[in-house]
Amino acid sequence: MTAPDPAALRAAAQVPADAPLPLVLHGQPVLHTPAAEVTAFDAALAALVEEMFTTMYAAPGVGLAAPQVGVGLRVFVYDVGRGRRGHVVNPVLERVPGELQTDLEGCLSAPGLEYDTPRALHARVTGVDVTGAPVVVEGEGLLARCLQHEVDHLDGMLYLDRLGGRTRKQAAKDVRAADWHGDAHRVLTRADVLEQEARRAAGDDDPDDDEL
Numbered sequence: 001m002t003a004p005d006p007a008a009l010r011a012a013a014q015v016p017a018d019a020p021l022p023l024v025l026h027g028q029p030v031l032h033t034p035a036a037e038v039t040a041f042d043a044a045l046a047a048l049v050e051e052m053f054t055t056m057y058a059a060p061g062v063g064l065a066a067p068q069v070g071v072g073l074r075v076f077v078y079d080v081g082r083g084r085r086g087h088v089v090n091p092v093l094e095r096v097p098g099e100l101q102t103d104l105e106g107c108l109s110a111p112g113l114e115y116d117t118p119r120a121l122h123a124r125v126t127g128v129d130v131t132g133a134p135v136v137v138e139g140e141g142l143l144a145r146c147l148q149h150e151v152d153h154l155d156g157m158l159y160l161d162r163l164g165g166r167t168r169k170q171a172a173k174d175v176r177a178a179d180w181h182g183d184a185h186r187v188l189t190r191a192d193v194l195e196q197e198a199r200r201a202a203g204d205d206d207p208d209d210d211e212l
């Protein structure tokens with residue numbers, strides 16, 4: 001599948017040309033459907049990745065998968081701080097067996113909510129970049145959590161779907177009560193881009209607090 005024109009994504013949500021891409025919210029089918037493999041490594045794909053970085057930073061977030069901007073393609077971007085930043089096309093996830101981590105996790109597509117979510121401590125993703133060249137990303141802690149969260153998005157799954165028992169019930173209740181519930185998009189503006197750029201430039205940036 002090939003990447004769509006970002007102008008069409010903005011038009012669908014009626015946002016101006018200088019705004020980041022609108023963030024698709026929980027409940028929209030694109031977030032709950034497995035994404036397609038990328039087959040065209042063209043300028044449109046490179047443009048999509050650039051747009052996704054802009055949107056992720058404006059949100060702000062530490063990871064963003066293409067379905068979160070309404071694109072059902074296997075692509076994600078991430079920046080978990082300390083130079084650990086990049087993008088992966090057609091990723092394949094390997095959870096390294098062994099230790100688990102449990103920490104609060106949140107999602108840009110279900111803003112304002114966070115729950116303790118168990119994840120593998122170590123994870124590794126293989127895939128390609130926008131030119132089709134091989135990429136390997138490997139890490140632990142927040143980076144491993146991010147890799148697992150983003151690949152889940154590409155498989156049509158949110159972290160909320162991974163919660164167990166009582167937490168899952170509480171989360172479903174919280175989603176229904178959220179002020180964004182029923183909205184298709186969260187619209188970001190040029191002002192969000194500038195505000196978050198200033199925040200990062202000032203070093204006022206704790207990636208652990210950000211959503212994925």
Ligand SMILES: [Zn+2]
Pocket residue numbers: 106107108109149153212
């Ligand atoms: Zn997410």
